[in-house]
Amino acid sequence: MSPRFFLSYTGVRLPLQLVEELPEAALRNRNTWFRAEYDAQGTLIRVEKIVYGEVEMTHRYTYDSELRLHEAIVTFADEEPQVMRFSEASA
8 A cells, every 4th residue: 555644643642643644746845744554454554754854753553453553663763662562451
């Protein structure tokens, strides 16, 4: 599936809730935007925050069989990835 592009996100829960989808042509006029990848079922599996053409942050998501968030791996620039696992009760 082709990536989709967004201006921002809302909320503080994971996975990120992306807002204001942008056409790819609009990215030339932006310094900051989000690139999102979805699986064949339309579930968000990866988000990258792009700042001045560089990846500043990456989120990778995996889900359980009920499509509840199972794991999020968050990486900021050159830092070590942070792995967050979610139990059924907190997902």
